[in-house]
Amino acid sequence: MVYVILAAREKASCWYWGIVSCGIWSYITFYQYDLYFDGFLQVFYVLMGFYGLYQWKFAKTGGVQLQITTFSGNTHGIIIFIGCVFSMIFATLFDVYTEAAATYLDATTTIFAVIATYLTVIKKLNNWLYWIIINITYVYLYFSRGAILFAILYVIYFVVAINGYFNWRKIYLDKV
Numbered sequence: 001m002v003y004v005i006l007a008a009r010e011k012a013s014c015w016y017w018g019i020v021s022c023g024i025w026s027y028i029t030f031y032q033y034d035l036y037f038d039g040f041l042q043v044f045y046v047l048m049g050f051y052g053l054y055q056w057k058f059a060k061t062g063g064v065q066l067q068i069t070t071f072s073g074n075t076h077g078i079i080i081f082i083g084c085v086f087s088m089i090f091a092t093l094f095d096v097y098t099e100a101a102a103t104y105l106d107a108t109t110t111i112f113a114v115i116a117t118y119l120t121v122i123k124k125l126n127n128w129l130y131w132i133i134i135n136i137t138y139v140y141l142y143f144s145r146g147a148i149l150f151a152i153l154y155v156i157y158f159v160v161a162i163n164g165y166f167n168w169r170k171i172y173l174d175k176v
Contacts, residue, residue: 003017007120033142036094083111105137
């Protein structure tokens with residue numbers, strides 16, 4: 001929770017919280033809920049936490065700290081197409097070869113969360129639009145698995161993502 005709130009405020013310290021919480025979450029999703037994709041996603045988040053920390057604190061382009069930027073509707077189309085293709089590939093593999101639960105929905109939320117995480121690391125305003133959709137989908141996924149507390153957490157993430165979008169949008173518009 002702390003990670004998402006700090007990220008919405010564009011605070012680099014969010015990455016420390018993300019690394020720790022995602023490490024714990026990974027263990028829980030693998031061993032308690034059999035959501036393998038989400039478990040792998042949490043491991044990915046830990047790795048991206050280190051990359052995000054570096055990008056937000058130390059990376060500079062032309063001597064300037066990383067700034068919030070945006071991209072076009074065409075780029076959204078490409079991202080959605082690629083995300084759907086990879087979602088179907090991984091969902092089919094896990095559906096056939098594992099005992100994972102809710103493979104298609106789990107794979108789709110995971111693939112798009114990977115994409116949204118990268119967009120967050122490189123400070124694309126559009127990342128929050130993806131998180132809004134991903135988070136509300138996770139509410140259903142966790143609720144369907146009986147993980148009520150995780151579902152409630154994702155309702156909170158959904159609200160924070162909306163707030164994050166408007167916070168980052170204000171920062172972006174102030175600098176344009």
